[in-house]
Amino acid sequence: MTTARAPRDRKQARERLAELRTRIRGHDYRYYVLDQPEISDAQYDAQMRELRDLEAAFPDLVTTDSPTQRVAGQPSERFEVVQHRQPMLSLGNVFDGDELRAWHQRVARLLEREQFALVCEPKIDGLAIALVYEQGHFVQGATRGDGLRGEDITANLRTIRSLPLQLTAGDAPERLEVRGEVYLAKQEFARLNEQRARDGEQLYMNPRNTAAGSLRQLDPAVTASRRLDVFAYQLGWSADGPPPAASQWEALAWLGRASFPTNPHARRVETLAEATAFCAGWVERRDSLDYEIDGVVVKVDEFALQRQLGTAGREPRWATAYKLPAEQAVTRLRAIDVSVGRTGVLTPFAVLEPVVVGGVTVSVATLHNEEQIRLKDIRAGDDVIVQRAGEVIPQVIGPVLSRRAGRRLRRFRMPAQCPVCGTAVRNDPDEAATYCPNRRCAAQLARGVEHFASRAALDIEGLGEKMALLLVEGGYLASLADLYRLPGRRAELLAIRGVGEKKLDALFAHVEASKRQPLRRLLVALGIRHVGEETAAALAVHFGTMDALRRATLEDLQAVADVGPVVAEAVHGYLDDPEYGALLDELEQLGVRMDDVGVARGGPLAGETIAVTGALERWSRNEVESLIKQLGGRVGASVTKHTTCLVAGTGGGQKAAQARALGIAILDEKAFIEHLRARGWDE
Numbered sequence: 168m169t170t171a172r173a174p175r176d177r178k179q180a181r182e183r184l185a186e187l188r189t190r191i192r193g194h195d196y197r198y199y200v201l202d203q204p205e206i207s208d209a210q211y212d213a214q215m216r217e218l219r220d221l222e223a224a225f226p227d228l229v230t231t232d233s234p235t236q237r238v239a240g241q242p243s244e245r246f247e248v249v250q251h252r253q254p255m256l257s258l259g260n261v262f263d264g265d266e267l268r269a270w271h272q273r274v275a276r277l278l279e280r281e282q283f284a285l286v287c288e289p290k291i292d293g294l295a296i297a298l299v300y301e302q303g304h305f306v307q308g309a310t311r312g313d314g315l316r317g318e319d320i321t322a323n324l325r326t327i328r329s330l331p332l333q334l335t336a337g338d339a340p341e342r343l344e345v346r347g348e349v350y351l352a353k354q355e356f357a358r359l360n361e362q363r364a365r366d367g368e369q370l371y372m373n374p375r376n377t378a379a380g381s382l383r384q385l386d387p388a389v390t391a392s393r394r395l396d397v398f399a400y401q402l403g404w405s406a407d408g409p410p411p412a413a414s415q416w417e418a419l420a421w422l423g424r425a426s427f428p429t430n431p432h433a434r435r436v437e438t439l440a441e442a443t444a445f446c447a448g449w450v451e452r453r454d455s456l457d458y459e460i461d462g463v464v465v466k467v468d469e470f471a472l473q474r475q476l477g478t479a480g481r482e483p484r485w486a487t488a489y490k491l492p493a494e495q496a497v498t499r500l501r502a503i504d505v506s507v508g509r510t511g512v513l514t515p516f517a518v519l520e521p522v523v524v525g526g527v528t529v530s531v532a533t534l535h536n537e538e539q540i541r542l543k544d545i546r547a548g549d550d551v552i553v554q555r556a557g558e559v560i561p562q563v564i565g566p567v568l569s570r571r572a573g574r575r576l577r578r579f580r581m582p583a584q585c586p587v588c589g590t591a592v593r594n595d596p597d598e599a600a601t602y603c604p605n606r607r608c609a610a611q612l613a614r615g616v617e618h619f620a621s622r623a624a625l626d627i628e629g630l631g632e633k634m635a636l637l638l639v640e641g642g643y644l645a646s647l648a649d650l651y652r653l654p655g656r657r658a659e660l661l662a663i664r665g666v667g668e669k670k671l672d673a674l675f676a677h678v679e680a681s682k683r684q685p686l687r688r689l690l691v692a693l694g695i696r697h698v699g700e701e702t703a704a705a706l707a708v709h710f711g712t713m714d715a716l717r718r719a720t721l722e723d724l725q726a727v728a729d730v731g732p733v734v735a736e737a738v739h740g741y742l743d744d745p746e747y748g749a750l751l752d753e754l755e756q757l758g759v760r761m762d763d764v765g766v767a768r769g770g771p772l773a774g775e776t777i778a779v780t781g782a783l784e785r786w787s788r789n790e791v792e793s794l795i796k797q798l799g800g801r802v803g804a805s806v807t808k809h810t811t812c813l814v815a816g817t818g819g820g821q822k823a824a825q826a827r828a829l830g831i832a833i834l835d836e837k838a839f840i841e842h843l844r845a846r847g848w849d850e
Contacts, residue, residue: 188230191234231332232332252403254315254481257482258486267487277484282437284469287436289463294310295348296349298345322387323381338411340405340409343404347400353458378395402418415467445463472782475787477792495552495553498522498551500519500545500549500550502517503540510696511602511604514534514536515581519551522553532553532561546576552564552566585603588610590604590605592604617635618692619693630674653678654675686712702730706724708796713755770799772800775800777802777803778812784836798843811832813834
């Protein structure tokens with residue numbers, strides 16, 4: 168085998184480097200993505216060796232997307248936070264054909280059409296990632312995180328041989344995001360565990376967690392040793408040019424042309440029946456794959472229809488996950504214990520002999536409530552069937568009665584007193600729940616503090632489950648308001664084992680910063696029953712201040728978009744409670760913010776009810792509805808005689824017909840903008 172003569176000058180070196188990099192990228196793609204190598208390992212190694220030698224001779228010509236740089240990053244001390252330009256949404260789930268049909272019917276109703284194509288793709292059980300490319304070069308990769316913010320794992324992602332560092336599609340926008348899933352093949356998982364067994368190390372439990380842990384290694388060389396793989400499944404945002412596809416199916420084809428590995432089992436279908444058959448087929452075929460799947464993702468194909476459907480909370484309306492049946496196992500139920508939640512509800516749970524279910528070792532599982540235990544006749548000491556519901560939450564299905572024969576096992580009874588504070592428990596027959604009525608119960612308070620500090624609430628970093636329990640059990644927190652008095656007890660807290668000065672001061676800084684969070688975040692943090700992020704935002708926009716919200720009547724609350732009688736009762740009951748009222752007064756005195764950003768009650772669209780249909784050019788349907796709410800208006804789910812106007816894009820049908828029949832004004836996008844400007848809106 169002959170080798171190329173070493174270049175004598177920079178120009179020759181630059182040309183030879185470009186040639187070698189192109190060749191090696193092509194060989195990597197054929198080997199790692201297509202599984203169709205064209206040269207021997209020795210020939211590949213020779214080209215790679217020449218590339219390394221040439222880069223060593225001309226170090227200023229080394230590029231970040233060179234094949235030699237896949238494991239060139241230095242170990243990091245921590246991962247930086249990446250703000251996702253577009254949220255990475257979570258998928259809703261369906262578990263059978265009937266639920267898939269119900270989802271399809273909801274989509275059809277929103278689109279006001281019965282026929283639309285779908286794309287079905289096996290749902291890889293891995294770690295979701297967002298990849299950013301500039302001028303065709305990979306520049307940043309991040310984990311999904313909480314959907315809004317993830318961790319920068321660019322250096323680790325570069326080590327994945329099937330991930331292209333340079334795109335081969337010539338029509339890529341200047342900047343774009345590609346989303347995908349990193350996974351560990353079953354064969355590679357087995358290899359790693361065989362090696363760990365030989366080395367006397369603890370075995371990894373399942374491929375997904377091993378893949379996630381591998382990507383979060385601070386040393387990229389460790390990540391490289393795990394031989395991770397990736398599938399690209401979606402186009403994210405694009406800048407400085409139109410997206411290279413108009414549908415999910417076109418996007419998958421484009422991703423393939425750009426050198427991304429895409430799942431070869433993805434399929435475009437025209438009918439619900441075809442989608443249902445595709446999903447059902449994977450129940451039996453899942454074990455034929457060399458990677459774990461936990462379902463099938465079903466998406467509306469056309470991007471225009473996806474934009475029209477928008478999102479509901481953090482879930483896209485245009486996609487769902489058909490979850491495959493959970494795997495089951497049988498093990499011994501050692502005991503039935505009881506936990507106390509944030510709202511005081513006592514929840515029984517199973518303490519199990521550890522057993523592997525769906526690739527994960529399970530030692531505890533939910534039992535739901537006393538009634539379910541009684542109906543299933545589950546007793547401590549039974550051999551029980553355990554499954555992972557949706558392959559996530561372990562639960563006990565029931566006992567293996569044939570194995571109980573001749574054994575006298577006691578029936579379970581809920582305790583008469585709270586297992587944490589000893590208060591006599593009460594029963595709520597409407598919800599089949601037993602609860603501790605003591606609001607100062609240490610378990611309730613610790614869970615309440617943890618929720619108060621969660622990312623969706625006031626986002627107090629460093630105040631998780633362990634720290635919350637430590638502070639409550641240590642007597643430092645008797646109420647949520649005591650959080651803001653912690654800095655005054657600094658010397659006492661420093662005496663606690665494991666609480667260092669640096670850690671404590673960081674916690675104090677986050678506690679202080681939480682005072683500036685807007686009203687909507689505070690409403691989530693308070694843990695008012697039935698009030699999640701969307702309801703909290705609607706209340707904050709409508710009333711503007713906590714004072715106005717506290718003065719609201721039940722009728723006032725029900726006038727808020729998406730707030731019905733049940734939610735209104737819960738909010739009114741909380742705010743009318745003297746103890747909670749005193750807490751709010753205390754929080755305000757301690758400097759916690761009690762108003763919201765944006766337009767308060769009485770915005771430019773106050774008193775108007777506006778319905779939306781079809782696909783618009785400037786905004787997605789979700790963005791239009793959000794804008795209407797921000798400007799004080801209500802969004803109508805349908806067109807009625809109380810509707811002010813209908814904003815109609817392309818593709819709308821039924822609502823437009825209803826509006827014409829009722830004499831309701833129909834506005835296109837341009838007319839809607841004029842409607843807003845006439846009411847003082849300044850874009």
